[in-house]
Amino acid sequence: MHETTVFTYHVSLPPTEWAKASAARRAAGDLWTRLVKIHRFCRRRHWRWPTEAQLKAHFKRCFPLHSQTVQALIEKFGATIDGVRTKRRKGDKKARYPWRFRRYFNPIFKGQALKREGPYLLLPLGRGRDPIRVHLPEALPAGRVVQAELGFGALYLTITRALDDPVVTASDKAGGLDMGSIWLGMVTDGHEALAIAGRGLRSVKQGRAKALARLQKKRSRTQPGSRRRKRLNRARHRLSQKVNQISRNALHHAANQIVAFCVTHDLSVLYVGDLGTLNQNTRHRRSRRTNQEVGALEFGRLEQYLGYKLRRHGIRLIPISEAYTSQTCPRCGHLNKVAGRTYHCQACGYRAHRDGVGAVNILTKGMHGEIRPGEILVPQRITYRRPVPLKGTLRRRCG
Incomplete structure (x- = not known):
């Protein structure tokens, strides 16, 4: 049995790290806006929506972000589209596809790309760019960090850990x-x-x-x-x-x-x-x-x-x-x-x-x-x- 929990931490970044974080959030917003425009373009012309593999290949090295961050944002957009489509099929006519253009958006960093350096967590920005250094709290929960999401002054860590099966007593009260x-x-x-x-x-x-x-x-x-x-x-x-x-x-x-x-x-x-x-x-x-x-x-x-x-x-x-x-x-x-x-x-x-x-x-x-x-x-x-x-x-x- 595994337990997955999202923990929210308020972070205060120095000016250099803040500039890199703002640039990353701006690039993530540009990518999300491009996806919204492509989806709107395809829907108006009744064209088939591109697959995630096609979108990942199309946007490869187009934004100053790590490749897995780009993939995570595309996967999140695809999951949102699938969820809205399912709601509409069930009769929810008010369900709306993503339509808003984003100036900033929270970049997502997958666990395999994250690195620890002492009390700091390194959020990668791709080849040739220095990562964002975020100071982690001392009382970090035990487990494996599978995802990190950088917001405005906040860091959302998804941590998973293995749990033993609950022991049920003989009374079973x-x-x-x-x-x-x-x-x-x-x-x-x-x-x-x-x-x-x-x-x-x-x-x-x-x-x-x-x-x-x-x-x-x-x-x-x-x-x-x-x-x-x-x-x-x-x-x-x-x-x-x-x-x-x-x-x-x-x-x-x-x-x-x-x-x-x-x-x-x-x-x-x-x-x-x-x-x-x-x-x-x-x-x-x-x-x-x-x-x-x-x-x-x-x-x-x-x-x-x-x-x-x-x-x-x-x-x-x-x-x-x-x-x-x-x-x-x-x-x-x-x-x-x-x-x-x-x-x-x-x-x-x-x-x-x-x-x-x-x-x-x-x-x-x-x-x-x-x-x-x-x-x-x-x-x-x-x-x-x-x-x-x-x-x-x-x-x-x-x-």
């Missing part, structure tokens, strides 16, 4: 996790439960949407290329970056609290509701506001964090279908439409925490393949936690 928006996660082992609050993170996302709307309203009254529009673009970028940092930090803390619960209660398996298809085919079934709230949630990122954090303790994370887990009564099995945060069964009168009902039903469904009423009820003891203090965070950091 399991837990259930129900993820949501108001409560990021409700995890239970059938006897105790832990609820991680998500209202603070949701308010941060709502604040970002409102701030972006105000900036967009001001931006619509400016001229393209004006200094005021550039300032508004920078403000919009800073806002998005800050919110991304806040949400990433909150999700890391939430994942750590869930992992701590699993370790404390000696769990070996954690079943989680599969939310991969949450936003598919819901345009006519949910309100516009609900679609916006659900679309801003990052269940995939939380599940990714949980996956590699649990593997360190030998705990398996198994996604299962969460169909009807929040509607089925854990006592009698009757289906109820839930309103509010308290689950109330119309058949037997059972009352419990709404997310707790989903967690125990996911647990029984994961253990037996189906929901078995009457086997596990929502625990009376539920511990409530906040991931991090988020009150005023967006205003304090982005104001």
Whole structure:
């Protein structure tokens, strides 16, 4: 088993290295723009799109970049084209091919071309050109660097390492996790439960949407290329970056609290509701506001964090279908439409925490393949936690 993780490091380059990095990002932007123009030219004339081998041969030695960097950018562009084509075949008419011309673009450096020189990582620029020297942090994770991507003041390292298969204990004690928006996660082992609050993170996302709307309203009254529009673009970028940092930090803390619960209660398996298809085919079934709230949630990122954090303790994370887990009564099995945060069964009168009902039903469904009423009820003891203090965070950091 292998674990691949992308780590982000903020780098500060000296003037000479900064000049080489800017030139490399500019050359990568020129290459991406050329690819966009070629693709647009072929589509308008209904010509066959060139293969990656043809594009690599065509752009060989045309840009001041390493040959593998050019190949990586072409492969990334081809993967983007294939992804958009697949979405369109599935009926997503809003999927758009790459159309924007890039002045700067992040160059990609493959692992076999990277070299280490003491505390520095050398990013090659091709034959006859000095590499970019980037100082690496001291606490670099163990593993093999398979790719590096150079951004504006940031370095994205993709590191892979081999992991031993998780050791499952003889008891094979399991837990259930129900993820949501108001409560990021409700995890239970059938006897105790832990609820991680998500209202603070949701308010941060709502604040970002409102701030972006105000900036967009001001931006619509400016001229393209004006200094005021550039300032508004920078403000919009800073806002998005800050919110991304806040949400990433909150999700890391939430994942750590869930992992701590699993370790404390000696769990070996954690079943989680599969939310991969949450936003598919819901345009006519949910309100516009609900679609916006659900679309801003990052269940995939939380599940990714949980996956590699649990593997360190030998705990398996198994996604299962969460169909009807929040509607089925854990006592009698009757289906109820839930309103509010308290689950109330119309058949037997059972009352419990709404997310707790989903967690125990996911647990029984994961253990037996189906929901078995009457086997596990929502625990009376539920511990409530906040991931991090988020009150005023967006205003304090982005104001």
